[in-house]
Amino acid sequence: xxxxxxxxxxxxxxxxxxxxxxxxxxxxxxxxxxxxxxxxxxxxxxxxxxxxxxxxxxxxxxxxxxxxxxxxxxxxxxxxxxxxxxxxxxxxxxxxxxxxxxxxxxxxxxxxxxxxxxxxxxxxxxxxxxxxxxxxxxxxxxxxxxxxxxxxxxxxxxxxxxxxxxxxxxxxxxxxxxxxxxxxxxxxxxxxxxxxxxxxxxxxxxxxxx
Amino acid sequence: xxxxxxxxxxxxxxxxxxxxxxxxxxxxxxxxxxxxxxxxxxxxxxxxxxxxxxxxxxxxxxxxxxxxxxxxxxxxxxxxxxxxxxxxxxxxxxxxxxxxxxxxxxxxxxxxxxxxxxxxxxxxxxxxxxxxxxxxxxxxxxxxxxxxxxxxxxxxxxxxxxxxxxxxxxxxxxxxxxxxxxxxxxxxxxxxxxxxxxxxxxxxxxxxxx
DNA sequence: GGCGAATTCAGACTTGGGACGGAGGTAAAA
DNA sequence: TTTTACCTCCGTCCCAAGTCTGAATTCGCC
Numbered sequence: 001x002x003x004x005x006x007x008x009x010x011x012x013x014x015x016x017x018x019x020x021x022x023x024x025x026x027x028x029x030x031x032x033x034x035x036x037x038x039x040x041x042x043x044x045x046x047x048x049x050x051x052x053x054x055x056x057x058x059x060x061x062x063x064x065x066x067x068x069x070x071x072x073x074x075x076x077x078x079x080x081x082x083x084x085x086x087x088x089x090x091x092x093x094x095x096x097x098x099x100x101x102x103x104x105x106x107x108x109x110x111x112x113x114x115x116x117x118x119x120x121x122x123x124x125x126x127x128x129x130x131x132x133x134x135x136x137x138x139x140x141x142x143x144x145x146x147x148x149x150x151x152x153x154x155x156x157x158x159x160x161x162x163x164x165x166x167x168x169x170x171x172x173x174x175x176x177x178x179x180x181x182x183x184x185x186x187x188x189x190x191x192x193x194x195x196x197x198x199x200x201x202x203x204x205x206x207x208x209x210x
Numbered sequence: 211x212x213x214x215x216x217x218x219x220x221x222x223x224x225x226x227x228x229x230x231x232x233x234x235x236x237x238x239x240x241x242x243x244x245x246x247x248x249x250x251x252x253x254x255x256x257x258x259x260x261x262x263x264x265x266x267x268x269x270x271x272x273x274x275x276x277x278x279x280x281x282x283x284x285x286x287x288x289x290x291x292x293x294x295x296x297x298x299x300x301x302x303x304x305x306x307x308x309x310x311x312x313x314x315x316x317x318x319x320x321x322x323x324x325x326x327x328x329x330x331x332x333x334x335x336x337x338x339x340x341x342x343x344x345x346x347x348x349x350x351x352x353x354x355x356x357x358x359x360x361x362x363x364x365x366x367x368x369x370x371x372x373x374x375x376x377x378x379x380x381x382x383x384x385x386x387x388x389x390x391x392x393x394x395x396x397x398x399x400x401x402x403x404x405x406x407x408x409x410x411x412x413x414x415x416x417x418x419x420x
Numbered sequence: 421g422g423c424g425a426a427t428t429c430a431g432a433c434t435t436g437g438g439a440c441g442g443a444g445g446t447a448a449a450a
Numbered sequence: 451t452t453t454t455a456c457c458t459c460c461g462t463c464c465c466a467a468g469t470c471t472g473a474a475t476t477c478g479c480c
Binding site for chain 4: 151152153154176177178179180183184196
C-alpha cells in the first residue's frame with residue numbers, strides 16, 4: 001500500500017474535531033496530521049504539516065474558512081480543500097466554491113460520505129451535497145447577482161438606503177449634494193430592477209449586504 | 211459514590227454526537243444513555259431511558275429543539291435540558307429559554323464547560339454562555355419588542371410593506387381604500403418609532419417578521 | 421346601555437422620492 | 451489621443467407617501 005492521505009482538520013468546535021477524528025482514525029489510508037481552530041492558523045499548519053486534504057469549516061472567529069481557503073490555495077494549489085459546514089445558503093456556498101474548494105459537504109454527512117470525499121479529493125474528484133448542488137443549478141439560471149453591477153459609490157448609497165437613511169441624510173454622510181444622491185438612487189433602482197428605495201432596502205437585506 | 215448522571219444526546223450531526231461522547235465517556239459520574247438525531251425521536255427516548263439531563267441541539271430536520279424541549283418538559287418536568295447549539299441570535303435564544311431550557315451553551319464550549327453544565331443542571335443551576343447572557347440583558351432593557359403593540363391589521367400591512375408593496379398595491383390586496391392603508395401605515399410608523407416605510411420594512415426584516 | 425379599541429374612510433395639506441434630460445471633471449483603457 | 455466609465459451636480463415635473471383632523475362602523479366587555 002501507498003502513503004496514507006494526510007488530512008488537516010479546521011473547525012472552531014473542539015467537539016466537531018473530535019467527532020471527525022472518530023470518523024477518520026479507523027481508516028488506515030487516512031492520517032490526521034493536525035488540527036486548527038481558526039482560519040488564521042491554517043496557513044502555518046499547512047506549511048508545517050503539508051496535508052493532502054483540508055477539512056474546512058466556514059464559520060470561525062477571526063478568519064473564516066473562505067479566506068483561509070484562498071490563502072492556502074494561493075500558496076499550495078496542490079492542496080484539496082473540502083468544505084464541511086452546516087450552511088447551504090448562497091452567501092456561503094458560492095464564495096467557497098469560487099475560492100477553490102474541491103468539495104462541499106454538510107455536517108449532516110455520514111462518516112462514509114466524508115471518507116469517500118477525502119479519497120475522491122486526492123484524485124481531484126468533487127463531491128457536492130445534493131442540497132448545495134440544487135442551489136448551483138438555480139444560480140446558473142439567474143446568472144450573476146444584480147448588485148455586482150453597482151459601482152462602489154452606488155454600493156455605499158445602497159447600504160445607507162438599507163439602513164433607512166433619507167436622501168438628505170445620505171448626502172450629508174457622504175458629503176455630496178442631494179441631487180447627486182438622487183442620481184445614484186435612480187441608477188441603483190434600475191440596476192437592481194426594483195421600483196423604489198424600500199424594495200432596494202429589502203433587496204440589500206435579503207442579499208446580506210448590510 | 212451515587213448513581214451516575216444519565217444523559218441523552220440530541221443532535222442531527224452524527225459527528226457532533228461522537229465528539230460529545232468523547233467528552234463525556236471519560237467522566238465516570240456521567241453516563242450516556244442514548245442519542246436522538248431529530249426532535250421527533252426525543253420524547254420516546256426520554257420515556258424509555260429516563261435521562262436526568264438532555265443535551266439538545268436546536269436545528270433539526272423535522273422537529274426542532276425548542277419544540278422537543280417543550281414536549282419533554284410538559285411530560286417530564288424533572289428533566290433538565292441543556293441547549294447546545296451554534297447560534298446565539300435572539301430568534302433562537304429566547305424561545306429556547308421560554309421553552310424551559312436550563313442552560314444555553316454554544317458548540318464552541320470546551321469539554322470542561324459542558325461537563326460542568328451537566329453537573330450543575332442536576333442541581334438546578336444554570337449556565338448561560340456569555341454572549342447569550344449579553345443578549346438577555348439587552349432584552350430586558352428594551353422590554354417587549356415594539357411590534358407586539360401592532361393590531362392584527364397593522365401587522366398585515368407591515369408584512370406587505372416589508373415585501374416592497376406600495377400603498378396602492380396594499381389597498382388592492384386587502385380590499386380596502388388607499389386612505390385606510392395610509393392610516394395604518396402612519397400608525398405602524400409611530401408604534402415602531404420609525405420615520406418612513408423603508409425603515410419599517412427594515413425593522414420587519416431584522417425582526418424576522420417576513 | 422355605554423365604553424374602548426379596531427377598522428374603515430374623507431378632505432386638505434406638505435414634503436420627499438423618483439424620472440428625465442443635460443452637463444462638467446477625472447482617470448483609466450483603447 | 452480619443453473613448454469610456456464613474457462621480458458629481460443642476461433644474462423641472464409629478465406623484466406617492468405621510469400628517470392631521472374628524473368621523474362612522476362594528477365588536478367585545480363591564
